[in-house]
Amino acid sequence: MSSYQQFQSVEHLLCWFSFKLLGSAQHTLRAFTRHPSVVSRLLSTMAPTAKYNVLFVLGGPGAGKGTQCEKIVAKYGYVHLSAGDLLRAERADKTSKNGDLIEWYITNGAIVPVEITIELIKNAMENTTSTNSFLIDGFPRNKDNLDGWTKIMDDKAEVKQVLNFDLSEEECLARAMKRGETSGRTDDNVESFKKRFVTFKESTQPIIDHFEVKNLVTTISSVPGPDEVFVEVCKVLDNLQ
Numbered sequence: 001m002s003s004y005q006q007f008q009s010v011e012h013l014l015c016w017f018s019f020k021l022l023g024s025a026q027h028t029l030r031a032f033t034r035h036p037s038v039v040s041r042l043l044s045t046m047a048p049t050a051k052y053n054v055l056f057v058l059g060g061p062g063a064g065k066g067t068q069c070e071k072i073v074a075k076y077g078y079v080h081l082s083a084g085d086l087l088r089a090e091r092a093d094k095t096s097k098n099g100d101l102i103e104w105y106i107t108n109g110a111i112v113p114v115e116i117t118i119e120l121i122k123n124a125m126e127n128t129t130s131t132n133s134f135l136i137d138g139f140p141r142n143k144d145n146l147d148g149w150t151k152i153m154d155d156k157a158e159v160k161q162v163l164n165f166d167l168s169e170e171e172c173l174a175r176a177m178k179r180g181e182t183s184g185r186t187d188d189n190v191e192s193f194k195k196r197f198v199t200f201k202e203s204t205q206p207i208i209d210h211f212e213v214k215n216l217v218t219t220i221s222s223v224p225g226p227d228e229v230f231v232e233v234c235k236v237l238d239n240l241q
């Protein structure tokens with residue numbers, strides 16, 4: 001007798017088949033409940049993960065990026081990641097193997113290799129649980145920064161907007177020198193400032209142009225006082241909500 005002939009009807013065959021299916025589903029379910037970590041790993045690969053929302057904040061040295069970021073955080077609740085602050089913290093960390101290298105780049109107004117900076121930014125983003133929205137201040141500052149971002153973060157983050165704070169070299173210098181009276185920053189001196197401004201013009205401006213082509217840049221004059229500048233910032237951010 002062939003295996004089909006043991007069933008008296010097609011209905012009987014279908015009944016037997018459903019019973020077998022149910023049995024194996026039950027078996028699978030039981031296996032899953034015994035291994036919850038496997039289930040959560042499976043689910044995490046199936047569920048689409050939300051991308052980070054990112055605003056890049058650029059502008060000359062001393063143009064007021066950090067000042068505006070503080071205001072944005074207070075009103076809109078982004079997490080502020082200053083590439084410069086992250087690098088300064090890394091430089092101050094006695095266990096870091098990159099401290100001396102970072103010091104050299106900062107004092108000479110040059111841009112630290114992106115392998116170092118992107119790791120600091122990525123870790124800070126991954127360690128943030130309160131929000132998905134980040135203000136990344138002072139990054140990307142050159143092509144190396146941009147390439148590193150594209151390679152490591154492009155599939156994890158969406159750049160919603162680039163805020164570009166515009167201020168003349170003379171005014172940036174005056175503000176950086178005034179800040180230098182109390183900041184303790186090793187680059188708030190005329191010699192470092194001059195180098196930083198050259199780096200801004202030669203290396204950062206092409207990055208702003210790159211995002212301009214993608215229609216992502218809003219340039220805001222940083223000449224008025226902080227509160228007036230912030231009014232213009234709010235116009236941009238209110239439209240992003």
Ligand SMILES: Nc1ncnc2c1ncn2[C@@H]1O[C@H](COP(=O)(O)OP(=O)(O)OP(=O)(O)O)[C@@H](O)[C@H]1O
Pocket residue numbers: 059060061062063064065066067068084138175176178179222223224225226227229
């Ligand atoms: N709109 C403004 N008008 C006058 N002074 C300002 C304004 N914005 C910021 N400042 C002052 O200018 C100095 C530089 O500002 P801030 O540190 O925000 O600049 P930054 O662009 O973040 O600089 P850097 O790139 O060097 O870190 C600070 O002392 C700050 O208080």
Ligand SMILES: Nc1ccn([C@H]2C[C@H](O)[C@@H](COP(=O)(O)O)O2)c(=O)n1
Pocket residue numbers: 061062082083084085087105106109110111112113117137138139140141145187196
């Ligand atoms: N993407 C970056 C940002 C900053 N640095 C270094 C070199 C800068 O002159 C310095 C200070 O940065 P700031 O506080 O002005 O944003 O930090 C860098 O190498 N790469």
